[in-house]
Amino acid sequence: MHFDLRDLELFVAVAEAGSIAKAAEHCHTVASAVSKRLSDLEAGYGTALLVRSSKGVAPTPAGLALLVRARAVLHQAGQLDRELRGYSAGVRGQVRVFANISAIVEFLPSALASFLSAHPEIQVHLEEHVSGVVVRAVADNLADLGIVSEIAAEDGLTMIPFREDELVLIVQPDHPLASRERVDFCETLDSDFVGLHSDSSLHYRLLRAAADAGRPLNLKIRVTSFDAVCAMVAAGLGIGVVPRAATTPYTASLGLVPVVLNDDWAKRRLHLCVRSLEGLSGAARLLLDHLAGGAA
Numbered sequence: 001m002h003f004d005l006r007d008l009e010l011f012v013a014v015a016e017a018g019s020i021a022k023a024a025e026h027c028h029t030v031a032s033a034v035s036k037r038l039s040d041l042e043a044g045y046g047t048a049l050l051v052r053s054s055k056g057v058a059p060t061p062a063g064l065a066l067l068v069r070a071r072a073v074l075h076q077a078g079q080l081d082r083e084l085r086g087y088s089a090g091v092r093g094q095v096r097v098f099a100n101i102s103a104i105v106e107f108l109p110s111a112l113a114s115f116l117s118a119h120p121e122i123q124v125h126l127e128e129h130v131s132g133v134v135v136r137a138v139a140d141n142l143a144d145l146g147i148v149s150e151i152a153a154e155d156g157l158t159m160i161p162f163r164e165d166e167l168v169l170i171v172q173p174d175h176p177l178a179s180r181e182r183v184d185f186c187e188t189l190d191s192d193f194v195g196l197h198s199d200s201s202l203h204y205r206l207l208r209a210a211a212d213a214g215r216p217l218n219l220k221i222r223v224t225s226f227d228a229v230c231a232m233v234a235a236g237l238g239i240g241v242v243p244r245a246a247t248t249p250y251t252a253s254l255g256l257v258p259v260v261l262n263d264d265w266a267k268r269r270l271h272l273c274v275r276s277l278e279g280l281s282g283a284a285r286l287l288l289d290h291l292a293g294g295a296a
Contacts, residue, residue, distance in 0.1 A: 002044030005077055008070040010034050011041065011049065015067050018056040072141040082123075092121040093283025098134040099126065099147035100201065101226065103270055105246040107163050108147075115290045122283045131201045138273050144284040146273040147291075149201050160272040160292050167202070167266040168244045169259040170233050170251055177239070178257040185241075185263045186213040192220035192238035194229050205265060206241060230254055243268075 013023035014034065024031040042049050049063035059067055082094050099108060104126065112124060129137065131148035138146040139157060147162060169188060171178050177188065189210055195217075196203050203222070210217035220238040223229055229240040230250035242251075244258060251258055260266075272291055274280060280288060 003041055005074065007037050007041050008074055010037055011063075012067060012070050012074065014038065014050065014057060015059050015063060018058065020057060068140060075142050093119075093281060093286075094123045094125065095145060095281070095284045095287050096125045096143050097127070097145045097147070097287070098129050098137045098143040100131050100134060100149050100270075101128055102149050102165055102202075102243050102246055102268075103147040103162070104128050105226065106165055106243060107270070111291055115287055118290075119283075119286060122286065124287065130197075130199045132199065135273060138275055141275060144274070144280065145288055145291075147270055148273060149268050149270050157273045157275060158277060160274075160288075162270040162272045162291060165243045165245060165268050165270065167241050167261055167268065169239060169241055169261055170230060170247070170256045171239045171259060172233065172236065173255060173257055175239065175257070177259055180259055182260040182262050185209050185261055185266075186215065188239060189213060189215040189217065192218050194232040194238040194240040195219045195222045196226075196229065197222055197224050202241065209263065209265060226250070230256060241266075 010023065010027060010029075013027050014020055017023045017026065020034050020038075021031045024034045027034070038050065045062075047062045048060050049066055050057045051060055079094065079096070108126065112126070116122070116124065127143075134143070134146040134148050135157060137143040149165075169177065169183060169185075175191075177183055177191075185206075186209075193206070195206065207217055218238075221232055223232060226242045226247050227250050229242055230247055231254070232238065233240045234254040234256055241261070248258075250256075272288060274284075274288065277285070277288075
């Protein structure tokens, strides 16, 4: 092969920074050394990996292909390093999990606590991301296991049903809908909404439901967490749609009223996703079986 791991580290740093000088500073080396390594890498493969201009650098099509694979290789190398070091410290496996906020808040605390109690020799690294990022990370081998609220299109991933959650409307006690036990989502569209950030699957779900009803979704404000949605609703900035189990403590403490949504999409299925069952490490397979067993 025409590269080593340091070449890949420097290439990824340059591609992400868009600048050889910035990447060199980040990697604690000099720009000339970075430039020489990248030039040797290009010469070794006989193709340009970066387009250089007065404004910086950008990957070529070949460079973009290398960037995707290089990130995966570096992740694997880092995982191998952590696992081997873990053996010397008595840890016999590590699993990197990407999950959306619904799974993290509602289901993972108790599930991970019971798993780690049974397997104290395994370390679990958990990161919160929106569902689209989760499936891409699993597909690119940046995460061993993902949990998403909706099945996103991604070829080659294995999806396993995990849990179901229920979306509910939350309103202030004096809101006209507060006296209702159940409502159709289309009945809420005269009100202002407090929503999540635009990358979240719930945001797209509400936009789609409003479009299906032939109405706009009047977003007053967008925030980044369910507890923030509850706080903004309590402050009178609008109404919101949140997972019931994830927000019950907040709605109760803030005096908000949850109202059941009649719409079928308000019942969501969370899914576990992996690249392949055969490619999982022993530790990752143990965690997958534990989570899937809990779902059953």
